[in-house]
Amino acid sequence: MRRCFRDRLLDYFYPARCPVCDKALVVGRDGICETCTAHIEYIREPKCCRCGKPLTEEDEFCNDCKRRKYSFRQGNALLLYDGMMQESVARFKYGGRREYGRVYAQELYRHYGRWVRQIGAGMLIPVPVHRSRLQTRGYNQAEIIAKHLADYCGIEMRNDMLIRIKATQPQKELSAAERLKNLEGAFRPGRGTEVLNRLPECVIIIDDIYTTGSTLEACSKVLREIGIDQIYFLCVCIGKGS
Numbered sequence: 001m002r003r004c005f006r007d008r009l010l011d012y013f014y015p016a017r018c019p020v021c022d023k024a025l026v027v028g029r030d031g032i033c034e035t036c037t038a039h040i041e042y043i044r045e046p047k048c049c050r051c052g053k054p055l056t057e058e059d060e061f062c063n064d065c066k067r068r069k070y071s072f073r074q075g076n077a078l079l080l081y082d083g084m085m086q087e088s089v090a091r092f093k094y095g096g097r098r099e100y101g102r103v104y105a106q107e108l109y110r111h112y113g114r115w116v117r118q119i120g121a122g123m124l125i126p127v128p129v130h131r132s133r134l135q136t137r138g139y140n141q142a143e144i145i146a147k148h149l150a151d152y153c154g155i156e157m158r159n160d161m162l163i164r165i166k167a168t169q170p171q172k173e174l175s176a177a178e179r180l181k182n183l184e185g186a187f188r189p190g191r192g193t194e195v196l197n198r199l200p201e202c203v204i205i206i207d208d209i210y211t212t213g214s215t216l217e218a219c220s221k222v223l224r225e226i227g228i229d230q231i232y233f234l235c236v237c238i239g240k241g242s
């Protein structure tokens with residue numbers, strides 16, 4: 001009883017917020033509010049069989065994936081990266097709203113929990129941030145999502161498989177070619193890859209946004225090089241494909 005009262009009190013003073021519009025929810029409610037649920041765009045078919053970008057018409061791959069080769073097998077994203085989601089992700093990353101991570105993990109699990117089991121993933125690996133950024137921001141948003149998602153899926157999350165050794169320029173300011181160059185040598189295998197007796201065969205890399213795929217490619221490449229063969233990814237947001 002006492003705990004219940006304490007929780008209710010906490011709800012009252014620190015109400016759960018909808019991660020999309022940031023409005024406080026009615027006490028006892030959780031997740032994305034009804035208004036936002038009606039407006040956000042969940043990614044559906046037809047989508048690219050490689051990167052998961054939504055396509056306007058049925059096709060195997062988007063134009064980007066027809067041209068490029070990736071070290072990952074396939075990936076999925078939850079929501080279209082529109083204006084609402086841009087604001088949400090900005091608050092999540094730079095505005096201290098780390099609690100959004102649990103709600104997005106919940107949604108990812110609801111839509112892709114079955115897929116995680118089907119591909120037989122044994123580990124979730126968040127895209128790491130550089131130490132200097134971790135100090136200013138206080139947390140890695142991808143790791144928060146990965147941690148909660150791993151709990152929901154009942155699999156392991158490791159934040160020490162990859163390290164970011166280069167404090168890269170924010171990707172959003174760069175063109176696709178510059179992005180790749182910016183990320184050259186940005187990641188290397190972390191301590192986790194040394195202490196594990198056996199590397200997992202199948203992993204999912206977790207990130208907040210997929211834009212050109214350069215970050216996920218750079219991470220996948222490092223994991224492939226150390227011998228992990230089946231690499232997938234899951235992101236909260238993704239742009240439209242063509």
Ligand SMILES: [Zn+2]
Binds near residue numbers: 020021034035037
């Ligand atoms: Zn909302």
Ligand SMILES: [Zn+2]
Binds near residue numbers: 053061065241
């Ligand atoms: Zn694609």
